[in-house]
Amino acid sequence: MPIRQKIFFLTIAVVLLLVILELVRRRRLRVEYSWLWLASALTIVLMILRYDLLIWITGLVGAVIPTSTLFFFSILYLALLSLNYSVRLSDLTRQVKELAQEVALLRAESSSSWGAPAARPPDPPRASAK
Amino acid sequence: MSERVLVVIPAWNEAANLHGVVGELRGARPDDDLLVVDDGSTDGTAELARRLGCRLVELPFHLGYGAAVQAGVKYGLRRGYPVAVTFDGDGQHDPADVEPLIEAVRQGADVALGSRFLSPGAYHGGLFRRAGRRLFSLLLRALTGLRLTDPTSGLKALGPRGQTLFALARFPDRFPDADALVLARRARLALAERPARMRQSHNRHSMHGGGRAVAYTFNMFLSLLVAAAGRESDLRG
Structure with a gap:
């Protein structure tokens, strides 16, 4: 180089x-x-x-020119990065939904004339039964 | 625990229909608590619900049908309602069909669905819709062993266990559908179906219209597989 x-x-x-x-x-x-x-x-x-490292990797994966190796791994890297962002976005979407619902429910509770939630907690979820 | 029934009415820009829906419900079921979940409407739906004297959960922005229903179910769960009914805000459901669903829950069902296809003079839709429905019906049967005719129904009655399932953080929150029923089955809930009449929806943003039907079918298919193959821990919230 x-x-x-x-x-x-x-x-x-x-x-x-x-x-x-x-x-x-x-x-x-x-x-x-x-x-x-x-x-x-x-x-x-x-x-x-260490340009020789790139040449070594090129030989390792069986590519012909080092540029292809470089581009291939760059694109792979970017694709994985986007995937990672999609996962994070999915998490955030769920969290925002939960928060929005919680805000709405708390607001309904504090502003309503219908009283506080029932003193008795709801039945434990049998949904968790093995 | 109150023996009252909570009717959850998800509403997104339903100011035009809400008056009729609430009026009809009050006429047919005067003892029920009506809860309007305003899903980020911009047409004064929340204001109208308040004026009509309904309970109101006002989402800060539009979350979508499934999440709105879920918010209403959470409301019911926290107040210990033995039965929560979901009843669309666009006027497509008939209050007369609610009682059989509640009865089914009282008899032990955790989730009772109102089905368009069990009632006489049922609406069957075009060829593609029927074909699509048949496919999902078969798939659902293969996955749950249940014969359910109308998994997309928005008219449901939920017992406490059904409410707990619908309130899970990872519950399908777009349009709870066949995937929700697969989850219900995996959580060992008892499902039931009762006939229900569905009127022509006044809904301007129908979820199964046009090119979206293809996307919907595809999403549903994926979602079904996810529901069937999902982690056991997701069923516990």
């Missing part, structure tokens, strides 16, 4: 790293999510410094 290219891509990778660290520092990015981004940035740095 020509030195000019190396410097250019290294600069980008370092800026990316700094942005991630700054986001974590300002608590804009939760620490538990940041490791993924840090790992991504460090991978880029590693690929720049």
